[in-house]
Amino acid sequence: MSPNVKFEVVNFGEAERRLAAAPAEGERPITLIAFVGAKLALGGETSTILRDAEPQIARAAAAAKFAGKRGTSLDLYAPAGLDGVGRLLMIGVGPAGDGDNGGASPERFDDYLGLGGQLAARLGQGANAIALFDVPEPPADASAAAGQLALGATLRAYKFDLYRTKKKKDDPEREGASEIALAVAEPEAARAAVDGALGLAEGVVIARDLVNEPANVLYPEEFARRAAKLADLGVEVEILDVPTLQTLGFRALLGVGQGSAHPSRVVVLRWNGAAPDTQPVAFVGKGVCFDTGGISIKPAASMEDMKGDMAGAAAVTGLMHALAVRKAKANVIGVLGLVENMPSGEAQRPGDIVTSLSGQTIEIINTDAEGRLVLADALWYVKDKFKPAFIIDLATLTGAILVALGQEHAGLFSNNDELAGRILEAGKATGEKLWRLPMGPAYDKLIESKFADMKNTGGRHAGSITAAQFLERFVDKTPWAHLDIAGTGMGSPASDTNQSWASGWGVRLLDRLVKDCYESA
Structure with missing residues (x-):
């Protein structure tokens, strides 16, 4: 079956350029995805991009009791300070609770695989997204982690609905494949890792x-x-x-x-x-x-x-x-x-x-x-x-x-x-x-x-x-x-x-x- 999510690898500069550009008529609004550590910690690139929205993020996080714990997320629609962004999706990568020594770990294969799955689940289908792969505590091999993120998202987005003839037209999960521009520091290495991961996903x-x-x-x-x-x-x-x-x-x-x-x-x-x-x-x-x-x-x-x-x-x-x-x-x-x-x-x-x-x-x-x-x-x-x-x-x-x-x-x-x-x-x-x-x-x-x-x-x-x-x-x-x-x-x-x-x-x-x-x- 056709993939329900498609990945493109870009650098942070390209991500900022796309965020600054006015959306073309008829273009789907951008969903911006950011990864958040404990106490709303952000990676350096993410913090720069979100700086004008930080007051609203802080208020929304306090109201929702969102602290960046792994497995949690926070949604903000039409966030102030981020023109052109229709939705800001913040996904927690910090410690999940007592006895948990940290967030996503470079030593654990399934951390970034699972993170990709969580991303796809919260994003749904039919989105035009930019994901800032800039976690607060970077993995030892960021490119390999990006590949696992893409693998996990692709596997989670899979659906077998070939024989369902009565699909709801208003179901946002059935509006076609989500397109994700994955913003990273080293695009060439990450692109090779993502391509390899997507071949495995196939x-x-x-x-x-x-x-x-x-x-x-x-x-x-x-x-x-x-x-x-x-x-x-x-x-x-x-x-x-x-x-x-x-x-x-x-x-x-x-x-x-x-x-x-x-x-x-x-x-x-x-x-x-x-x-x-x-x-x-x-x-x-x-x-x-x-x-x-x-x-x-x-x-x-x-x-x-x-x-x-x-x-x-x-x-x-x-x-x-x-x-x-x-x-x-x-x-x-x-x-x-x-x-x-x-x-x-x-x-x-x-x-x-x-x-x-x-x-x-x-x-x-x-x-x-x-x-x-x-x-x-x-x-x-x-x-x-x-x-x-x-x-x-x-x-x-x-x-x-x-x-x-x-x-x-x-x-x-x-x-x-x-x-x-x-x-x-x-x-x-x-x-x-x-x-x-x-x-x-x-x-x-x-x-x-x-x-x-x-x-x-x-x-x-x-x-x-x-x-x-x-x-x-x-x-x-x-x-x-x-x-x-x-x-x-x-x-x-x-x-x-x-x-x-x-x-x-x-x-x-x-x-x-x-x-x-x-x-x-």
Whole structure:
């Protein structure tokens, strides 16, 4: 979907010139945004620009009991002393309360990300704004902070209203994109940071759009067509159809989709940003475009949410977009396993035994434990064909992870401590948090089968762990991590940077992982 906020980076001199100029006839009035610290402290540039309005600001702040605390704001309309400004929006960046040692901090990634979200929420849509990025206690890297501000604002402004035909014409939040001129001290560096942040935001928005789409619109073939648009950015795209998958031996994946009228697909995305002999890294996404549970059908309540059971594949698609936009200096493989799990006369049954691409046999105990079957073939294919430095899979895999972690953390499972540690650090840096859970032989025994090499569920106990144990059997000794995002990829709690049902979770996390640890100089 089109962005609801657009950024331009200017210097403070240009901001002053625009504020001094008389608005053209028919032009939207300017909204001036200023960031305010404790006790109404202002940055030097901001203080100069607002000097003629300071008496009114002081009176309004006293009346509204606005003291510049983080998370608060003050609105003044047609402020005296600021000709041409229709609205002055002051956003607090000072300490939020007792025990809070300061305002926005350069050490905390999410401070400026969240600040951008708060800005977008208070600004609304359709505004013509100038934002004075001049906080009272400047961050160590003001340009990077400006990029995070732009990222947070763009993500917060996102709306998925494609199918709403009765939109209120008088709703100010639906008057088109807000245009923000971000005034900074060093425009060139800030412009590069903002451009990079907006490319990342595009990747998150792509993931959100995919997860929000209804399943009658986004089925495997359509998902594959949308992913194929990444070719416009230089990503190599290969789409494997059912005959090809049958020839290759993707029997576990195809078993999941055999009950659906929509044929399955596997999409292979390749970004070649490093030297040809550089070992690639790989990301695999579960893409169950709708999950009824198959013959082991789910309860009707909330089944509509199963349109989001492809959030892992959506995140991989968004990640590949973000990497390509910023021309990441890494070789990256993205694989999407796209199926629809439906009950029909041709559907897979409990008790069936399938032979996976790896040659290992799987007894189907529950057809609703389908995502691990999709991933099993996809993981083996990636491991065997591309021999990556690591594989990370993302999947809305188990309800058990919601019981364990709620929606605050995704579950992390790994056979490699170094990889797991790097993912956890990227999670801390981006605010997309994870919690590592244990694995081991005792859990692995729970998926042993009397009739095949393994069964596709280990029962109620340790459900997320036994699912991870299942996946580990398809990576051999390749460093691997499994991210169970059932609690974070859809049905997202509202936050400063997201008001959407779909979060796009994982795009920022994995982009940061690649950037910090796997790109060549």
